Amino acid sequence: MRQISAAMIDTGLLNKYNVPVPRYTSYPTVPYWNDSIDISEWTADFQNQFKIENTKDGISLYIHLPFCESLCTYCGCNKKITTNHGVEDEYIGAILKEWALYLRLMNDKPVIREIHLGGGTPTFFSPVNLERLLNTIISSAIIHDKHEFSLEGHPNNTTEAHLNTLFDIGFRRVSYGVQDNDPDVQRIINRIQPFENVQRATELARAIGYTSVNFDLIYGLPLQDTERMRRTLLQSISLRPDRVAFYRYAHVPWTSRGQRLFDENDLPDAGEKMKLYQLGKQLFAENGYYDIGMDHFALPGDDLYKVAQSGTLHRNFMGYTTHRTGMLLGLGVSAISDTGTAYAQNEKTIQGYYQRINAGLPAVQKGYFLTDEDRAFRQYILDLSCRGKTTMRSAHAGLLATYTFPELKKLENDGLLTLAGLHVSVTEAGRHFIRNICSAFDLQLQRKAKSARTFSNAV
Numbered sequence: 001m002r003q004i005s006a007a008m009i010d011t012g013l014l015n016k017y018n019v020p021v022p023r024y025t026s027y028p029t030v031p032y033w034n035d036s037i038d039i040s041e042w043t044a045d046f047q048n049q050f051k052i053e054n055t056k057d058g059i060s061l062y063i064h065l066p067f068c069e070s071l072c073t074y075c076g077c078n079k080k081i082t083t084n085h086g087v088e089d090e091y092i093g094a095i096l097k098e099w100a101l102y103l104r105l106m107n108d109k110p111v112i113r114e115i116h117l118g119g120g121t122p123t124f125f126s127p128v129n130l131e132r133l134l135n136t137i138i139s140s141a142i143i144h145d146k147h148e149f150s151l152e153g154h155p156n157n158t159t160e161a162h163l164n165t166l167f168d169i170g171f172r173r174v175s176y177g178v179q180d181n182d183p184d185v186q187r188i189i190n191r192i193q194p195f196e197n198v199q200r201a202t203e204l205a206r207a208i209g210y211t212s213v214n215f216d217l218i219y220g221l222p223l224q225d226t227e228r229m230r231r232t233l234l235q236s237i238s239l240r241p242d243r244v245a246f247y248r249y250a251h252v253p254w255t256s257r258g259q260r261l262f263d264e265n266d267l268p269d270a271g272e273k274m275k276l277y278q279l280g281k282q283l284f285a286e287n288g289y290y291d292i293g294m295d296h297f298a299l300p301g302d303d304l305y306k307v308a309q310s311g312t313l314h315r316n317f318m319g320y321t322t323h324r325t326g327m328l329l330g331l332g333v334s335a336i337s338d339t340g341t342a343y344a345q346n347e348k349t350i351q352g353y354y355q356r357i358n359a360g361l362p363a364v365q366k367g368y369f370l371t372d373e374d375r376a377f378r379q380y381i382l383d384l385s386c387r388g389k390t391t392m393r394s395a396h397a398g399l400l401a402t403y404t405f406p407e408l409k410k411l412e413n414d415g416l417l418t419l420a421g422l423h424v425s426v427t428e429a430g431r432h433f434i435r436n437i438c439s440a441f442d443l444q445l446q447r448k449a450k451s452a453r454t455f456s457n458a459v
């Protein structure tokens with residue numbers, strides 16, 4: 001990993017590679033999973049893998065807390081909009097039932113290495129309810145010495161009580177959804193969030209002792225232009241977040257209906273979006289941030305930077321992480337689990353989730369059992385997205401020659417990677433096209449021509 005160069009990226013290449021490709025938080029990617037997963041097969045896989053992984057390094061828990069008080073129209077997450085906080089109790093009851101169900105499948109007490117509270121808005125829930133949820137889970141487990149607990153907080157409703165309660169339970173990382181600080185952009189995305197709220201939430205977290213504060217920012221939102229983006233970036237950088245996720249806005253109005261509420265003519269086009277991204281890259285570089293990979297930047301003091309330097313960065317459904325546990329168990333509506341050999345996603349509607357849990361069944365709906373081939377190609381994709389290089393195995397020569405090499409050659413000709421025998425290295429220019437490079441190893445994608453609308457465009 002190198003300090004970012006602010007060199008401009010060739011617009012010809014941008015247009016050429018602006019094709020639908022996934023973000024590779026999993027491989028195979030979600031559209032290739034089976035629409036329904038056999039519950040007994042899933043349960044058996046979970047039990048087998050738990051026996052192996054729990055004793056190695058413990059497990060990770062992802063808990064999806066879906067409620068938000070108002071709809072941000074750009075949002076692509078699984079959320080439920082309500083101002084009725086009466087929903088908290090029933091939801092926490094369901095998660096605890098789901099956890100109890102998995103506890104019964106475990107042959108041993110779970111060792112919890114990571115907990116991540118995602119959403120929706122975890123800070124929609126009262127501190128008392130979060131404490132009840134987490135303490136019940138923790139009391140049935142062993143907490144790993146090097147545990148890492150993190151949450152996604154909304155700057156508008158993260159209170160001192162939330163931060164204190166979670167800190168006492170062991171949380172040290174918080175990620176705030178900042179998105180954009182400009183009042184006009186905020187109005188059109190229906191997210192009125194005065195910068196003072198971001199500042200207050202950040203300073204509170206630091207004062208309490210959180211060691212890593214992340215900001216999510218988005219480029220490509222309606223009404224964004226370089227001047228507005230510059231102000232948002234500089235204001236955000238002035239608070240010195242330890243990490244920044246600078247996401248490209250994913251426009252998928254066919255699945256996220258809120259995105260139909262603004263006029264598509266207000267969206268920056270591909271060239272404008274690229275200028276916004278370049279501006280971000282440049283300002284982060286000028287202010288001491290390092291490019292970790294696919295949209296993530298970190299200060300040198302942050303663990304994400306340290307693991308990226310030591311070559312141990314990992315990527316999963318939550319994006320880049322500092323640690324790789326062999327098993328991720330997702331609890332809650334739409335939560336995704338990864339046992340190492342299988343993926344599964346829970347029911348996506350709250351009612352569907354409650355029905356399954358109340359019937360005493362795992363809530364998994366769609367999923368995928370990985371073949372040896374999938375696992376090998378997943379590793380190539382992980383190597384490229386986390387370390388910028390990979391070495392192909394001669395055992396896959398036939399597959400590589402048919403599906404991967406022709407793509408790699410094109411990318412090499414465009415200066416995005418270098419090929420030396422079976423070794424692939426991403427060049428500085430290729431860093432922006434990492435999703436396209438990974439897609440050369442996506443055998444599912446290469447084999448099947450999927451509808452152009454399945455994924456949003458790459459840049």
Ligand SMILES: C[S@@+](CC[C@H](N)C(=O)[O-])C[C@H]1O[C@@H](n2cnc3c(N)ncnc32)[C@H](O)[C@@H]1O
Pocket residue numbers: 068074075076077118119120121122152153154155176177178179216217218247248249250251
């Ligand atoms: C669950 S939300 C974060 C927590 C909290 N709900 C909030 O909004 O502050 C996760 C992140 O996904 C990102 N996100 C949501 N919809 C997106 C979209 N359509 N394109 C790109 N990023 C998106 C946002 O940056 C958001 O902060």
Ligand code: SF4
Pocket residue numbers: 067068070071072075076077079119120121154177
């Ligand atoms: S961005 Fe966050 S607060 Fe807004 S609707 Fe999505 S999950 Fe809820």
